Amino acid sequence: MENSDIEYFRNLLRQMLADIQQKGESTLEDMTEDREMHADPADRASAESDRAFILRLRDRDRKLIQKIEQALDRIEDGRFGICEECDEDISIPRLKARPVTTLCIKCKSKQEKQESLQND
Secondary structure, eight states, X not given: OOHHHHHHHHHHXXXXXXXXXXXXXXXXXXXXXXXXXXXXXHHHHHHHHHHHHHHXXXXXXXXXXXXXXXXXXXXXXXXXXXXXXXXXXOOHHHHHHOTTOOSXXXXXXXXXXXXXHHHO
């Protein structure tokens, strides 16, 4: 992978990280400001459901942050863009679609096929 590609992905991952952190801060602000009491039980339940959904999204973001940080570590130690399964290069289009990936499309497809067979 060329240095320009590495820089592109480093910047992309850092931007993804910044965006997620911004969403997290925004969620905290919204949750502290949105402490209105709802007299109607249906309104209260709806607000509680919305909060639970947002918290689930932030939990997914928390997991994505870990993957982003791991991808940045792989960039630093020269392993970024190399499949952990077969040691082949991961294609640039795949990395653009999922920059935190650790598997090439062939190995990921194989993994998904094995998982679907186990679930049947």
